[in-house]
Amino acid sequence: TLFSNKKKKRKKICYIFFIVVNEFCERFSYYGMRAVLVLYFRYFLLWDDDLATSIYHAFVALCYLTPILGAIIADSWLGKFKTIIYLSIVYAIGQVTMAISTIHDITDANRDGTPDNFTFHIALSMLGLILIALGTGGIKPCVAAFGGDQFQEHQSRQLNTFFSVFYLCINAGSLLSTLITPLKSVASTLMVFIAGSGMYVKTDPEGNIMWSVCKCIGFAIKNRFRHRSSSYPKREHWMDWANEKYDKLLIAQIKMVLKVLFLYIPLPMFWTLFDQKGSRWTLQATTMSGDFVSILISTVNPILILTLVPIMDRLIFPLIQKCGLNFSPLKRMTVGMLFAAMAFVSAALVQIEIDKTLPNFPSSSESQLKVVNTYSTTLNVTISPNEHLLIESFGSSADYVTFDHQDITVSLNTNPVITKAFSLIKGGRQTLIIPSDPTVMYLKEDVKSKPREGKNAIRFVNGYTADLNITNLDSIEPSATTNYTLVNQGKRDFVLRHGEQWCEFSRKFGFGASYTFLIPSTVFSDDCESITEVEDMKPNSVHMALQIPQYFLITTGEVMFSVTGLQFSYSQAPKNMKSVLQAGWLCTNAVGNIIVLIVAELGKLPKQWAEYLLFASLLVAVSIIFSIMAYFYTYIDPAEIEAQVRKEQGLEPEEMEKETLEMEEKDEDQKNEQGVKQTKI
């Protein structure tokens, strides 16, 4: 018996292996594609930032809504195994469609590198994304529940370990996804899953369960309404009003599911905060210094998960248990929410530090102006009514001057005096360029936000007497100013050329700065040495490492909240509704994403740190509500309740037989374990 039990255990590890590797491959494919999705929208479909971000969040929300469909198909019709196989095929077709949509040659008849028919590419990619959402979302509740199905009722410890390993595989998959192409992985996902086919415990779907559930709930509501008069005796639960027509077992199962779904109502708030790390926190990183932006953003979460899950499971939770504290799943989830709230407080503190270093940008009713002088002598510049600036030759005003009106008149103390009227841009930043011929002074628009992704915005004013060519820039006429061009951090070289004459200009850049370089007429005679720079915007000075605490806190929150939620949703669901409850759990994520979408559109507070604090406070409030709801929740053993109802109904169906068998097996296991211990002694 001991030998056959060991063999059984080894076999179980083997087919659980297929399920977790399947999840690893699937997440690898999903995150690999998701990582480049916004870039595809921005640089291939040429959408603006807002549209790209909105469609991205809508896609993520859809991926977490389709689990309902997958769960209905699995629990009512095909069973989990077949649902996973069929929807994986849909998933693979979606990835292929998406891949085809990125081939610009299909519609690029004139071979100029840009597609001629954007509608075709947009339609194809949207179709691909819908199929992917259907595939990834549809299989998601089935894979988790199918994994759980491989364990017996008494194996709750092993079940929890399974969900932890499952979560580890999700994150290992997402971490590696940046290295290998997503397409290959969908095919391998399917192959790995099918490879274990003969070994799985497959539970059959029990007819159209969702339809029966809806009809039963509908009948209970109708019947309650019909008997609303106080002359009718009250019933313990409103679902008991379905007793007249529906099976007691179905009613008991619906009660279990509804109890858990009710508990889920506050949960989307956690995801609202969690999902903002991909948007707001990424934007925050672009205003900081440090050269690991992309690495930090795409890998810090999975790396922390891979470290924290084992630490929590093997060290922290057992230690808490040893201290005699009952750290129940719902308590863990509440603490997880509080960690996420702390992460946002940390983000607010970092934001306050960043704000101290940010330029003072104009409000929507103000205009800002800076003056650059490339005239041969120092100038006295008067800007009406009472702004007086003394500006050296090839120098600039110290900082921007802010005006609360747009119409200004500029006077220069030349001989004769030159006066010119200008209209400034409302809410904008501009530079007044005074060239070698001051009568043609002109305004040039400046950047009014930090350059993206830590890049630097630079431009040149040509004070040379003829046209100049500068590396990677169009030729500039005398007295003209180039548009801004973005350059990466580090040392950059520019070659300035006019006919046979040339010189090289080198400059080391930090992160997120903006400069105007003034080229004098002597540029070639002193080998570019005389080029002067005007700092329009200071480089970022708060280091990105300051974001690590907020990432650490939110990931600790995720481990407590998300891994526990996954286990809880499985353990509290009746056998025939495991996928449905997994789908309900995933739906909380979808709603969270939808809230992010709405908040991004509507709820902009003037100060970013205030918005972070608002979100943190909202989550604390929600976690208090959740802890009160959790206090009144009694953990159940769905199998026990089902067995009890069956007994009350006088039934002794196969389920009961199976359970008796499992109990016998458990006794056998215990006896064997004792046997081993005795042998050791």
Ligand SMILES: N[C@@H](Cc1ccc(O)cc1)C(=O)NCC(=O)O
């Ligand atoms: N921790 C997330 C995965 C993840 C990976 C990389 C990121 O930049 C953010 C999040 C996770 O486990 N999600 C659950 C899932 O099923 O995908």
